[in-house]
Amino acid sequence: MNCPVCSTRLLRGSYEDVQVRACPQCRGMLVEKHKADVIKRRGERTTDELKDEVLQRLQTDTTSQLSCPRCRHMMRKSVVRCGTEFHLDSCPKCRVVWFDGGELAMFQLAYEETDQGREGLEAQRRHKEMTPAEREAFEENVAHLPEEKPLLTELFEGLLFGRGRRRFSFWD
Template structure:
């Protein structure tokens, strides 16, 4: 697979332990949306390390529209709200996101600075600091929740009403 920016072959890499593609030439990353969201929620790198990565690897955002390296369709530029405004290149057909050099670190920093990211960090810290008894109680509470199948609910919604004519 070729880099959508410079045409160099993309290499398989791991970022925050998540497998994605990387361009060694322009330092961009290609990831599926689900893997990008997984990376966003990782807290393995400190904000200082992420900021340094963003500063040292950030290149000018690709102004031109680029093509998806998989399907060759034009990728859409989508803004990411947060502390640092920048745009990611997204292919909705293949569900892929292109991060220019440094943007993946900015993506994580923007999440960490958001109210949702801060709440998520608090919940993770709370979970890590739980005693064994608290953790066992949480697991018991989760197990006690009603189990309903989404598929079963959908099937019930489309099942004709019983009119008693059988």
């Protein structure tokens, strides 16, 4: 599989303990969409470490249309805004995302700027500071929480029983 930007062979690698395909030439990364969602929530790197990565790896944002390295179909462009803006290329067929060099760290920074991102990082920080006994009690309490209804069930019940509309996004 070759890089969609510079045609260099993509190498298997790891980013925050998640498997990715990386280009050694232009530093871009091909990541499965669900894995990109995992990476953005990780919170293992500090904001300063992510900013340093952006400064060291940032390449020119690819504005031209790219072909998916897996299936060769044209990828869709979407704009991410986080102080600056950049384009992500995604393949709806293969469900992969192409990040130009430095953009994966920018993607994480963009998530950290959201309310959901800040709350998630704070919850991770508090969890790490728990004693083993506190962590065990917490996990016991979580195990006893009622299960949420699946999203589709909730949506259909809303339609059937006239409940208000719910806004949702597949890419938060």
